[in-house]
Amino acid sequence: MKLTDFLIKLTKIDRRVIYLILAAVVILPLIFPTVERVRVMEPVEKLFNAVDTIPPHKALIIDFDYEPQTQPELEPMGIALLRHAFARHIKVLILSLYVQPLGLAQKALTQVTEEFNSEATSRADSIIYGRDYVFLGWQPPPLIPMLGMGVSITNVYQHDYYGNKTDTLEIMQGIKNYNDIALLVSLSGSSLPKSWVAYSQNRFGVAVAAGVTAVSAADFYQFYQTGQFTGLMTGMKGGAEYEEMVESKLGIKKKRKASEALPSLTYAHLVIIIFIIIGNIGYFIKRRSK
Amino acid sequence: MKRKFPLFLVFIFGILGIIPFLIPHPVVQNTDDFLRNNLLRILAAFALVLGLGSLLKVHMDKIKRKRQNWQYSWILIISFIISSIIGLFGGVAGTGPLPTSIGSFPFDIQTLYENIIVPLGSTMFALLAFFMASASYRAFRARSFEATLLLAASFIVMLGIIPFGDRISHHLPSLAQWIMNVPNVAGQRGILFGVALGTIATALKIILGIERAWLGGGE
Numbered sequence: 001m002k003l004t005d006f007l008i009k010l011t012k013i014d015r016r017v018i019y020l021i022l023a024a025v026v027i028l029p030l031i032f033p034t035v036e037r038v039r040v041m042e043p044v045e046k047l048f049n050a051v052d053t054i055p056p057h058k059a060l061i062i063d064f065d066y067e068p069q070t071q072p073e074l075e076p077m078g079i080a081l082l083r084h085a086f087a088r089h090i091k092v093l094i095l096s097l098y099v100q101p102l103g104l105a106q107k108a109l110t111q112v113t114e115e116f117n118s119e120a121t122s123r124a125d126s127i128i129y130g131r132d133y134v135f136l137g138w139q140p141p142p143l144i145p146m147l148g149m150g151v152s153i154t155n156v157y158q159h160d161y162y163g164n165k166t167d168t169l170e171i172m173q174g175i176k177n178y179n180d181i182a183l184l185v186s187l188s189g190s191s192l193p194k195s196w197v198a199y200s201q202n203r204f205g206v207a208v209a210a211g212v213t214a215v216s217a218a219d220f221y222q223f224y225q226t227g228q229f230t231g232l233m234t235g236m237k238g239g240a241e242y243e244e245m246v247e248s249k250l251g252i253k254k255k256r257k258a259s260e261a262l263p264s265l266t267y268a269h270l271v272i273i274i275f276i277i278i279g280n281i282g283y284f285i286k287r288r289s290k
Numbered sequence: 291m292k293r294k295f296p297l298f299l300v301f302i303f304g305i306l307g308i309i310p311f312l313i314p315h316p317v318v319q320n321t322d323d324f325l326r327n328n329l330l331r332i333l334a335a336f337a338l339v340l341g342l343g344s345l346l347k348v349h350m351d352k353i354k355r356k357r358q359n360w361q362y363s364w365i366l367i368i369s370f371i372i373s374s375i376i377g378l379f380g381g382v383a384g385t386g387p388l389p390t391s392i393g394s395f396p397f398d399i400q401t402l403y404e405n406i407i408v409p410l411g412s413t414m415f416a417l418l419a420f421f422m423a424s425a426s427y428r429a430f431r432a433r434s435f436e437a438t439l440l441l442a443a444s445f446i447v448m449l450g451i452i453p454f455g456d457r458i459s460h461h462l463p464s465l466a467q468w469i470m471n472v473p474n475v476a477g478q479r480g481i482l483f484g485v486a487l488g489t490i491a492t493a494l495k496i497i498l499g500i501e502r503a504w505l506g507g508g509e
Contacts, residue, residue, distance in 0.1 A: 015424045022423050036453050039460075041467055068411025102382075103403040140334045144326055151323055203311065214451065222475045222482065237451045266452040268419065273448060275427035276441070283431050 004285050011282025018275060025271050029263035036262035037244065043224055044241040047209045047231020048249070050183050051084050058182035059091035059175050061149075063192070064105035070189030070213050071104055076239035076258035077211035078105070078187050080246050082112040085133075087250050091171050092133040093153070093181075097142040097192060102161070109135060115254060130169040137161035146195060150178045150204035178206040183230060187211040193220060197228045211238060236265050297499045304497035346370070373402065443469055 040048075054060055062081055066074035085092045094109060096102050113127045120126040127133065136157040139145050148156035153175060154167040166172050174180060184206050186193040193210035201208045207230045212220050214235025224232040233242055239258030246252050303325075310322035349363035377399045379388035384398030391397065432438040449455035450466020495501035 013427070018424050018427060019420045022420055026419070038453050039456050039463060041463060068408040069415035071408065071412065100407075103400055104408070106400065107404065139331075140338075141330065144330060148323070148327055151319075156327065218470065218474050219478060221470045222478050225471055225475050235451065262453055266454050268423075269448045269452050270454065272423050272426055273445060275423065276430045276445075279427045279430065280432055280441075 004289070007278075007285050008282050010278050011286070013275075013278075022268060022271055025267035026264045029267060030261070033260040034263060035256055035259045036240065036266070038237060038240045038259070038262065040241045040244055043229075043232035043234070044238055044245065045231075047185070047233060048084070048242060048245040050207065050209060050230045051081065051090070051185075052088065052249075054085075054088070054090045054182040056089075057174060058180055059093055059171075060085050061093045061095065061181055061184040063184065063186040063188065063196070064094060064096050064108065065098060065101050065186060065188035065190070065192050066104060067098075067100045067189060068104070072261065073213050073236050073239065073258075074187045074189065074211055075104065075108055076236075076256070076261075077233050077242060078108045079112055079257070080239060080242040081185060081187075081211075082108065083115070083252050083254065084242075084246050084250065086112060086116050086127050087246075087252055089132065091175065093136055093171075093175070094133065095136040095145065095157070096138050097145065099138055102138055105135065106161070109133070130164070131171055134166065134169055134171050135161040136166070142192065142195065143199065146199040147203065149181075150200065150206075152177055178204040181206050183207045183209060185209045185211060189213045189216065191216075191219070193229070194223065197223055201228060209233075214238075236261050293502075293505060296505060297502070301497055301499065304493070342370075373399065376402070443473070 051060060060081075062078065062085075064078055066078075082092065084090075094105055096105055113129075113133075116125075116127045129135075136153075137160055139148075139156055145156050154172055157166050160166050160169070178200065184196060184200065186196050186208065188210070189212070193208065193212060196208045196210075200206050208228065209231040210220055210223075210229050211233040212235075214237070217232075217234035220229065220232060220234070223229045233239060236258050240256070240262050243256040243259050247256070306322070306325065310318055346367065349366055352360050352363045353367075376388070376390055376397065378386075380386045380390035380398055382399045384390035384396060384400075430441060430444075432441050446462065447466045447469055449458065450463045450469075455462040455466070492501060496504065
């Protein structure tokens, strides 16, 4: 068989073969996980520094708004952010703008608090609900918390996710509205981070950052470029970069889900690139022979 | 009256939605606060009931008329009823009056969510990767100068966001970042301006009653 015939034949690979190869390169690295080190880029570094410099009298809001579909990319970001905030004893307010993400936010919170509390030696070291963090839950529609928290957080969220009256919680004693919030990070697979900018930042001036999926990243760079986003994490690599910062700067050595998923991501990208090259070689040979 | 009253409401509330962004006076801000925190929440609750009612109606109708794949509608209705009962009377984490565990087997909302919704959602989304790989192999061709440019940019971005790209060259991740920061932003910003102007124009048309498609197609 001539080389050209072989290359043309390659362009007609059955889609099931492509699926099989892709499945193998994605699954195998997940079965045998290794942590991939990454170079931290500026958008993630800026976000890390913004969280790191939150003063004790101010708080961090994390909007967990990812759903099961985008959980693999966005959950590691949430976990890394929580580890960072808890390690620095930054007050954290957690919320979701939709119902679906509540269960995932709860799962991430449970994981990180258990991590910290299993190593705590005193009450001061522990991460205590109501003192160090609060899970505000969900208030529909999204516009209400976005604008309402500019006036009063406890008015919008009169009860937390567990039914406690928010104004009785210790953490909320010094937190009234956006003036007491140093940074709001929106982790979302949708366009919600833009809405935080449009409603909360434009009107009340709160600093906003975002963690978004790789596929939607292109939509958000304009907000980062103008400074409307204090920092930006994009996709699995963004999460891995934040994990890298948390480990190298804070010395927290815990499971790094995004970093462990990077080999899968790398091989999948390389396979797709190789297939595109093969497809194009075949296309050029066919075009030349015509 | 049937058409004029909704148009009148949209006009009033459309204007009331704009004013608080322009006038910081406490009277205006407090009114806006009341409208958003009280009225909007009540409306949202009604919308939720209407939405669920509509969902059930559509699927009941599908079963009644035995439309294509009507059997799946039973699954939806049964799942809806079961999860509603568990959620309403059992509580999210099984703290309600209804028992939500049999021995050591829990079936509260959080457990159902983590074990059914999460795997289903993740599976559906994961399938996308396979279709994207197959589609890009068959359709991503350097047919013209623009297509070649797009292809080159996508290769740089794809390589730049994986650690392997950094090993090929330290400049590759920075180049990928530059593509996202400069050419991408230039294009996106143009689109965004267009979308924003279009949104303002449509909003004004709806507030002023020029655009009436939202009233429905009936008489």
